[in-house]
Amino acid sequence: MAEKGKFNTHQRSAIFGKAGHLLLIASTYLFLWVPIVVLLVFSFNEESFPSPWKGFTLQWYVELIDSVYLWKAFMNSLIVALSATFISVMMGIFLIFFAAQGGRVGRYLNLFYGSIIIPETVLAVSLLGFFSLISISLGLTTLIIGHTVLGLGFVIPMVYARFQDLDYRLTEASLVLGATPLQTFFKVTLPMLRPSLITSALLVFIISFDDFILTYFCAGSSVQTLSLYILSMIRSGISPVVNALSALLLFMSSLMALVYFQLSNRSKIF
């Protein structure tokens, strides 16, 4: 097989030429990053937008750190995201354990694709109706329940796909050498699944932490998460504190993306 990226055909591969393609890619990345860079630059501006650049300051970051409500919302988001991640990954492991013991999981697997084929708005609205029907009051619990449903839609297909790709001979060897099925699962199968478990956990965490639609419907009026806090800040007008917050969150998601890449591609980015 030819090594990827080395076939020498770009001379002919041009529908709009090599330079044209490069230009297109560059403008796509500009499109993706210009808003973010502008946002970050203005987080250091002395005066609030739309005034032009006045001078460098860190006052908005100080204000951000002092904001009580923001950190409360941040903690709520963190609690929901961590719980939803934990529950969905644990249930994923249980299901895989069942599959590893010879259980036929295949026919239940399609159940978990449901959350991908309907818009999240529909799920959110249905859950809201359901919660009010069985009179569970809205709050952190309902958010965790909803986000776990979102999470299962990622964890189960991802981990199960990895499970199916495992070399069965290793499991067999372990059983032949006298390990019990339980030992085999914890010492052979689970370690081999670790990368996919961690990447799917990261993905669920991010999805839950950044979720807006489901949170908007299922949070109720008493609980505020980071998304809802940002929404209220945006609604009340532009404030450089939001810019400072963006810088912080971008930093956080870059770190997580780095971890994700190290695990999923087994190769370094830089």
Next chain:
Amino acid sequence: MKFLRPPVSDRPFAIGIPAIIWQVLFFYIPLLIIVLTSFLKTTPNGIVGITFEKIAHFINPLYLRVIGSSLVLAFINVILCFLIAYPLAYFIAFKGRKIKNFLLFLLLIPFWTNFLLHVYAWFYVLERHGFLNNILLQIGLIKTPLILLNTNFAIIIMMVYYYLPFMVLPIYTSLERFNTSLIEASFDLGATWLQTFRRIILPLTMRGVRAGFFLVYIPSFGEFAIPSLMGGDKVMFVGNVVSEYILGEGTGSLGAAFMVVSCFVLLVSAVFFYWLLGRFTEPVRDRG
């Protein structure tokens, strides 16, 4: 050969079951209830029968136009995403070389940050005194600042911005697995670039395109936050109407009914596109 499977027993099923119960209880049952409420006639005393009134209430030009605008929005979004995503995924997969992962990383970071912050970031760009107007004024393309916020243009920009990675990643994955010697073979046999793309590359990466298509198309149909924040609620979309009914007092079951009607339309259009995209998968037969 797999003769040494652990003994199959039903005992561990109890361990596999939480995920299934959770999914059924908090996904399928709520959906079923929503569908049922839009058909049930209720009085304060309880359920009294089946009705199609609520559904029929929404079969009129006013609401059909709302569904229509959601379809158009989702369609424009998915097409623009495809047009931008395919060259990008192609570039990253085949020409990215050493910076391949870095390019993916740059694509993922915005994607992994709260999307409301992107909405906010675009305010800075599209504002009357924002970045874009400033640049256009500086180079003299325009004399007075353009009104860009609260327009359909702003909605589309934001939609494409948010949904682009959903299209890029599946296409990238299928291109990465692509055997590039097929492209060389095609060129060696005298095919032009366009023929190679149309008959070799596109059909063989159709799985990714199809996945990306639905990952973008379906959620864009239900989107309500972007239109209301970027479009200033000028045009109503399905998501806005549903959320207004659902969060309003005593209009919950009407909201449910409208959602059922629009999901039906979404489903029909999705099946149509699935069929349409499937047609591209078959390689085009030549005359000779």
